[in-house]
Amino acid sequence: MGFRGSTFSKPLSWHQGFLILQSCPIDVISGTKVWKRFPPRYVIMGFFLIVGIIALIAVAVAQNHHSTRNSKYGIVLDAGSSHTSLYIYEWPAEKENDTGVVQQVDVCDVEGPGISTYANAVKKAGYSLKHCMDKAKEKVPLEKHQETPVYLGATAGMRLLRLANEDAAKKVLSEVDMTLRSYPFNFQGARILSGEEEGAYGWITLNYLLGNFKQSVWPQFMPRLFFSTGTIGALDLGGASTQITFVPNQESIESPEDIVNFYLYGKNYTVYTHSFLCYGKDQALRLKLLQDSLQDPLTSRVQDPCFHQGYERTIDIADLQNKSCRPPGFTMSSYSLLQIEGTGDYEKCLASIDKIFNTSYCPYSSCSFNGISLPPVSGNFGAFSAFYYVMKFLNVTQAPMDKVIETVKIFCSKTWNEVKTEFPGIKEKYLSEYCFSGTYIISLLNQRYNFTKEKWQNIHFLGKIRNSDAGWTLGYMLNLTNMIPAEQPYTRPLSHATYISLMAISSILVISLFLIGYVTFCKPKCLKKEII
Numbered sequence: 001m002g003f004r005g006s007t008f009s010k011p012l013s014w015h016q017g018f019l020i021l022q023s024c025p026i027d028v029i030s031g032t033k034v035w036k037r038f039p040p041r042y043v044i045m046g047f048f049l050i051v052g053i054i055a056l057i058a059v060a061v062a063q064n065h066h067s068t069r070n071s072k073y074g075i076v077l078d079a080g081s082s083h084t085s086l087y088i089y090e091w092p093a094e095k096e097n098d099t100g101v102v103q104q105v106d107v108c109d110v111e112g113p114g115i116s117t118y119a120n121a122v123k124k125a126g127y128s129l130k131h132c133m134d135k136a137k138e139k140v141p142l143e144k145h146q147e148t149p150v151y152l153g154a155t156a157g158m159r160l161l162r163l164a165n166e167d168a169a170k171k172v173l174s175e176v177d178m179t180l181r182s183y184p185f186n187f188q189g190a191r192i193l194s195g196e197e198e199g200a201y202g203w204i205t206l207n208y209l210l211g212n213f214k215q216s217v218w219p220q221f222m223p224r225l226f227f228s229t230g231t232i233g234a235l236d237l238g239g240a241s242t243q244i245t246f247v248p249n250q251e252s253i254e255s256p257e258d259i260v261n262f263y264l265y266g267k268n269y270t271v272y273t274h275s276f277l278c279y280g281k282d283q284a285l286r287l288k289l290l291q292d293s294l295q296d297p298l299t300s301r302v303q304d305p306c307f308h309q310g311y312e313r314t315i316d317i318a319d320l321q322n323k324s325c326r327p328p329g330f331t332m333s334s335y336s337l338l339q340i341e342g343t344g345d346y347e348k349c350l351a352s353i354d355k356i357f358n359t360s361y362c363p364y365s366s367c368s369f370n371g372i373s374l375p376p377v378s379g380n381f382g383a384f385s386a387f388y389y390v391m392k393f394l395n396v397t398q399a400p401m402d403k404v405i406e407t408v409k410i411f412c413s414k415t416w417n418e419v420k421t422e423f424p425g426i427k428e429k430y431l432s433e434y435c436f437s438g439t440y441i442i443s444l445l446n447q448r449y450n451f452t453k454e455k456w457q458n459i460h461f462l463g464k465i466r467n468s469d470a471g472w473t474l475g476y477m478l479n480l481t482n483m484i485p486a487e488q489p490y491t492r493p494l495s496h497a498t499y500i501s502l503m504a505i506s507s508i509l510v511i512s513l514f515l516i517g518y519v520t521f522c523k524p525k526c527l528k529k530e531i532i
């Protein structure tokens with residue numbers, strides 16, 4: 001490759017060569033091809049700019065590359081009434097106290113039912129967890145095993161077992177404890193959460209993942225009206241219990257036993273939370289079936305509007321008459337099997353569901369049901385677990401309340417054959433109960449919690465937030481690992497990535513402006529004879 005332009009009568013010094021490259025247009029000849037003429041200084045500018053951008057991208061990538069080297073892990077097992085799930089969380093060790101840095105990296109659903117069903121075969125309770133624990137050993141780097149905390153929290157299923165048979169509950173927990181202790185992690189215990197804990201930790205999870213606890217530094221310079229530092233309420237529908245948790249207007253709080261006070265990131269939160277045992281989706285259905293069977297204690301055949309026309313189910317009454325969850329006015333029935341025949345009628349289903357709630361008395365200015373105080377619901381809510389599974393199936397997670405009611409009404413009126421044909425891949429246990437579940441959710445949210453048509457629009461049905469499942473487990477771990485500081489940790493106004501990017505952009509701008517200014521204002525003359 002050679003250069004053709006001004007002819008050189010004698011060898012050039014490097015300085016003259018540099019001046020030539022800078023100042024006069026030359027032809028770049030490659031082989032026999034003469035490339036387009038263009039001013040070399042633009043070549044130099046472009047070259048430096050490209051090099052600069054590549055360097056900056058490399059810095060940004062290197063800077064943000066998340067190596068597991070400084071990562072920490074935590075494992076939480078959610079031993080629910082219907083099933084157990086194992087969650088693995090990871091976070092950068094150096095950022096422990098920031099909000100929103102912990103993220104869920106894996107979830108394993110344990111095969112089989114919840115651990116409370118192993119009351120008569122306690123060994124299976126521990127054994128059932130092995131597969132997921134073995135997977136966790138592979139997922140968490142070997143060198144981190146010893147420092148990784150493991151927690152098991154059991155919820156309403158075990159609360160009911162403890163009520164019915166405390167000794168069996170203890171045996172199940174000790175089997176689970178023994179199994180988890182046999183793994184190389186830092187086991188921190190297996191215990192039954194209270195309903196209030198389950199509600200409160202679910203609220204913490206939602207607001208942590210949404211970054212609502214972070215008191216942004218900007219409001220100190222900007223009026224608060226530009227930045228909402230509010231929190232979002234939490235609605236959890238499990239199999240055996242349901243929780244409602246939110247920050248109400250302070251003057252509307254009337255039942256101190258439903259209040260939890262948090263001091264997080266330098267701010268006080270007075271949170272209302274209540275857990276309704278026996279009002280999770282599965283137990284509510286059992287309450288309704290028991291209630292229906294009382295209509296005529298002598299007959300064992302019941303027409304049920306919450307199941308589709310043509311659907312039949314035979315239920316063992318003994319199974320229904322779980323000692324802990326019973327409807328008001330319950331009496332033992334004289335027969336052992338209950339035959340259900342579906343009739344598929346939303347309005348009648350709603351009416352039969354109403355009967356499992358006692359709304360005849362309220363010792364407060366406002367109640368949800370069964371004499372429990374409920375301050376007026378206000379603000380945004382995240383609704384997860386079965387609230388989400390059911391609304392997602394019915395495809396109404398974003399729909400207004402009227403549309404939800406219309407959809408459930410139409411779905412309930414379908415015959416069982418139509419439903420099975422339309423949804424061939426759905427588990428029959430779930431598919432047969434969506435009519436009941438959808439109606440139950442409407443009854444609970446609209447009639448019991450008084451989410452009016454307007455307030456319904458503030459309910460966000462969600463399964464995950466930024467890849468982490470909504471639920472109590474993350475909040476539980478954050479609390480037990482002290483990753484939610486009472487005081488607001490010092491945070492720079494800009495995140496590190498934003499700072500680097502801004503620096504990079506301004507450097508490119510400065511360099512470009514300099515080069516443009518140089519090219520524009522000190523136009524070099526073409527090389528005079530005398531330089532050569």
Ligand SMILES: Nc1nc2c(ncn2[C@@H]2O[C@H](COP(=O)(O)OP(=O)(O)OP(=O)(O)O)[C@@H](O)[C@H]2O)c(=O)[nH]1
Nearest residue numbers: 080081082083155156238239240241385386389430
């Ligand atoms: N339709 C549907 N239902 C589901 C799914 N997963 C769980 N469920 C049901 O939804 C209900 C709530 O599920 P979970 O939130 O896991 O309930 P849980 O934690 O076992 O119950 P609690 O101990 O009361 O919290 C139960 O009746 C489950 O059987 C799903 O993917 N689809």
Ligand SMILES: [Ca+2]
Nearest residue numbers: 080155238385
């Ligand atoms: Ca649950």
